[in-house]
Amino acid sequence: MHRFFLPPGAIQADSILFPAETTHQIFRVLRLRAGEQVIVLDGLGWQYRVELTAVNREQGSGRVLEKSAISGEPPVHLSMFLCLTQREKFEWMLQKCTEVGASEFTPVLSSRSLVQDAETLDNKLQRWQRIIQEAAEQSSRGRVPILNPPVDFAAALETGRLQNDAYLVAWEEEHARRLTSSLTGMPANARVAMLIGPEGGLSREEVELARQKGWQAVSLGPRILRMETAAVVSAALVIDWFESRAG
Amino acid sequence: MHRFFLPPGAIQADSILFPAETTHQIFRVLRLRAGEQVIVLDGLGWQYRVELTAVNREQGSGRVLEKSAISGEPPVHLSMFLCLTQREKFEWMLQKCTEVGASEFTPVLSSRSLVQDAETLDNKLQRWQRIIQEAAEQSSRGRVPILNPPVDFAAALETGRLQNDAYLVAWEEEHARRLTSSLTGMPANARVAMLIGPEGGLSREEVELARQKGWQAVSLGPRILRMETAAVVSAALVIDWFESRAG
Numbered sequence: 001m002h003r004f005f006l007p008p009g010a011i012q013a014d015s016i017l018f019p020a021e022t023t024h025q026i027f028r029v030l031r032l033r034a035g036e037q038v039i040v041l042d043g044l045g046w047q048y049r050v051e052l053t054a055v056n057r058e059q060g061s062g063r064v065l066e067k068s069a070i071s072g073e074p075p076v077h078l079s080m081f082l083c084l085t086q087r088e089k090f091e092w093m094l095q096k097c098t099e100v101g102a103s104e105f106t107p108v109l110s111s112r113s114l115v116q117d118a119e120t121l122d123n124k125l126q127r128w129q130r131i132i133q134e135a136a137e138q139s140s141r142g143r144v145p146i147l148n149p150p151v152d153f154a155a156a157l158e159t160g161r162l163q164n165d166a167y168l169v170a171w172e173e174e175h176a177r178r179l180t181s182s183l184t185g186m187p188a189n190a191r192v193a194m195l196i197g198p199e200g201g202l203s204r205e206e207v208e209l210a211r212q213k214g215w216q217a218v219s220l221g222p223r224i225l226r227m228e229t230a231a232v233v234s235a236a237l238v239i240d241w242f243e244s245r246a247g
Numbered sequence: 248m249h250r251f252f253l254p255p256g257a258i259q260a261d262s263i264l265f266p267a268e269t270t271h272q273i274f275r276v277l278r279l280r281a282g283e284q285v286i287v288l289d290g291l292g293w294q295y296r297v298e299l300t301a302v303n304r305e306q307g308s309g310r311v312l313e314k315s316a317i318s319g320e321p322p323v324h325l326s327m328f329l330c331l332t333q334r335e336k337f338e339w340m341l342q343k344c345t346e347v348g349a350s351e352f353t354p355v356l357s358s359r360s361l362v363q364d365a366e367t368l369d370n371k372l373q374r375w376q377r378i379i380q381e382a383a384e385q386s387s388r389g390r391v392p393i394l395n396p397p398v399d400f401a402a403a404l405e406t407g408r409l410q411n412d413a414y415l416v417a418w419e420e421e422h423a424r425r426l427t428s429s430l431t432g433m434p435a436n437a438r439v440a441m442l443i444g445p446e447g448g449l450s451r452e453e454v455e456l457a458r459q460k461g462w463q464a465v466s467l468g469p470r471i472l473r474m475e476t477a478a479v480v481s482a483a484l485v486i487d488w489f490e491s492r493a494g
Binding site for chain 2: 071072074096099100101138139140141178179180181221222223224225226229232233236237239240243244
């Protein structure tokens with residue numbers, strides 16, 4: 001069944017009024033009609049099975065048949081700091097890390113980051129937000145991950161440190177401390193920041209700066225992973241570690 | 248430094264004779280010349296730092312400066328049984344799972360597998376083999392993973408069961424047993440088979456048949472993963488589990 005995150009005002013007791021964009025999606029793209037059912041998510045941890053009562057090009061509405069709690073959210077709050085890289089690769093990381101269970105994304109401009117195409121930041125943020133929301137809908141997430149505007153490397157280090165209990169940077173020259181072993185002893189509802197360098201890696205100065213700010217360099221194993229592989233692998237390892245222990 | 252897996256005959260004591268295809272790659276594509284260095288891998292766990300002594304369109308040769316053991320191979324032998332799906336997605340899984348540390352691939356024809364384009368099987372196998380070898384070279388693997396020809400679903404169940412110590416199938420309706428918890432107690436050098444269903448999932452009959460054959464259904468968490476995400480996530484979790492314990 002198709003799933004849609006809706007803004008708070010769209011859900012009133014047992015009646016649903018779909019926003020224009022969702023109505024377009026339901027009516028024109030998916031070609032659903034009155035009487036068919038969809039899942040509506042409020043982004044606060046609840047899902048609603050909804051029967052469509054009216055769908056046309058002006059308006060989409062439905063009524064709630066059933067409300068239930070969503071179990072798809074991991075206990076840990078994983079905040080991915082992803083260095084900017086070529087467009088497809090970056091968007092792919094947003095999609096995959098959302099599926100896997102990341103809760104927050106911050107694009108980071110590091111010294112070896114590829115500057116993307118000339119599109120305005122506003123357009124990029126909108127497209128990234130849409131990719132994240134669609135991935136959250138398709139993977140049965142209960143919340144849409146937060147997308148922050150891009151920050152420079154020093155600001156990423158500072159924000160990550162202030163807002164999280166553990167702040168880790170994947171580094172191919174770290175051989176002693178594995179990612180998962182650095183999580184030992186953390187409570188299930190911890191906040192973890194994970195920084196993934198660009199193609200070509202973080203510079204040695206950047207890793208040194210991160211360490212000075214208290215970030216821990218961690219290994220994802222003795223193989224050299226591409227940036228996008230490192231992002232999804234590290235997200236998967238962190239989420240699994242906390243979910244396994246939370247029960 | 249560029250890395251190349253060479254066939255056994257190409258390495259004779261301290262002199263290297265590159266095969267025609269590698270010579271082409273070195274001379275025409277990478278434009279390396281005599282005096283420059285590359286890494287040669289014998290696929291048996293050794294790597295050689297090699298200085299090029301002659302490179303032209305007819306011939307490429309070099310001499311060994313240093314020989315050392317490779318540490319990039321995981322202790323576990325992970326055999327991925329991947330249901331066939333659209334070309335880009337399938338090839339992406341081969342690439343990513345090689346980076347992550349899988350040792351063997353078997354393409355599987357399940358009831359919901361997408362039949363790929365009309366290309367001959369021979370051409371497909373050659374292209375898949377090249378993708379796997381390139382990913383192994385770039386990620387510092389010590390061996391090139393094995394690629395088996397495609398098999399049907401029943402044959403996959405049988406082969407996986409006979410050749411491995413644990414045989415697991417990722418299933419979105421399994422909620423109790425997580426992948427990592429099913430590995431408890433296994434020795435570090437175990438052989439693990441992991442079966443990943445196609446887009447749209449395995450049919451209920453297929454999962455039932457797998458269970459009758461002794462395969463364990465495992466969960467990758469409460470979210471719905473796309474097929475390619477499930478493949479790389481499950482490979483990452485298995486490899487990390489064994490590498491963390493092997494020390």
